[in-house]
Amino acid sequence: MNPVARVLVIAASDSGGGAGIQADIKTIAAFGGYATTAITAVTAQNTLGVAGVHAVPTELVALQIRLVLEDIGADAIKTGMLVDGPTIEAVAEALAESKVPLVLDPVMVAKGGRRLLDASAIERLRALLIPRARLLTPNLPEAEALTGMSIDDRVGMQRAAESLCRDGARAVLIKGGHLAGATVHDLLLMDGNAEWFSAPRIESSAGHGTGCTLASAIAVGLAQGTGLVEAVREAREYVRAGLGRGLAVGAGHRPLDHGAVKGAGAAWGRR
Secondary structure: OOOOOOEEEEEEOOOOOOHHHHHHHHHHHHOOEEEEEEEEEEEEOOOOOEEEEEOOOOOHHHHHHHHHHHOOOOOEEEEEOOOHHHHHHHHHHOOOOOOOOOOEEEEOOOOOOEOOOHHHHHHHHHHHHHHHHHEEEEEEHHHHHHHHOOOOOHHHHHHHHHHHHHHHOEEEEEEOOOOOOOOEEEEEEEEEEEEEEEEEEEOOOEEOOHHHHHHHHHHHHOOOOOOHHHHHHHHHHHHHHHHHHOOOOOOOOOOOOOOOOOOOOOOOOOO
């Protein structure tokens, strides 16, 4: 039997298929990995927005995690939407003994603007999960919510990343797509060293699921033994290619194309 990189994804289901667990599984498969899941919530949504969220009972979230790790195991873990404070506590407890690298995507606001975590849940995220994250991947609004800072430029991005590292994250990737300009700058801060990734902005209506996709692509790279800087670089290339080939699905925030990148069904990049 061929060994395969295993990624446990702890996140919510997206009925529209563009983000959440659905995007995570598509991404991990594109990189040649094997995705397992612990679903935290079922959402009713489409490209126009989120209409409803039903949280999975915390004991069932924890049971999903425990059973996957006991039998299948994981080479990396990625979290997405964690719904509320009790769910965050349950996830933290279920992962308390795990030494597997964690990519923490702090999903707080839906693409359509709906708030997905309240203030008390954000504090539990900071206290319980950020200190065990191998990588934290906030966008600018999420980084502002986590730090209380206003971020208007690259200097602000670096200050926020430094603050989040002081909170315990081993590395932070702040995504700069919300800043105006023809060039998008992302910052990876690791071991006190800043690595900037810059590329021309892609004007696309297919932006739904980019954060989930990026974090899952990084997680599967780590699971396959790729170094963090290279895993971020390959993940960004994958997301940019998917944005350039967005799908004509729905009338709102459309999903990027996870499958038609570098040939349908082909493992991404050199894998």
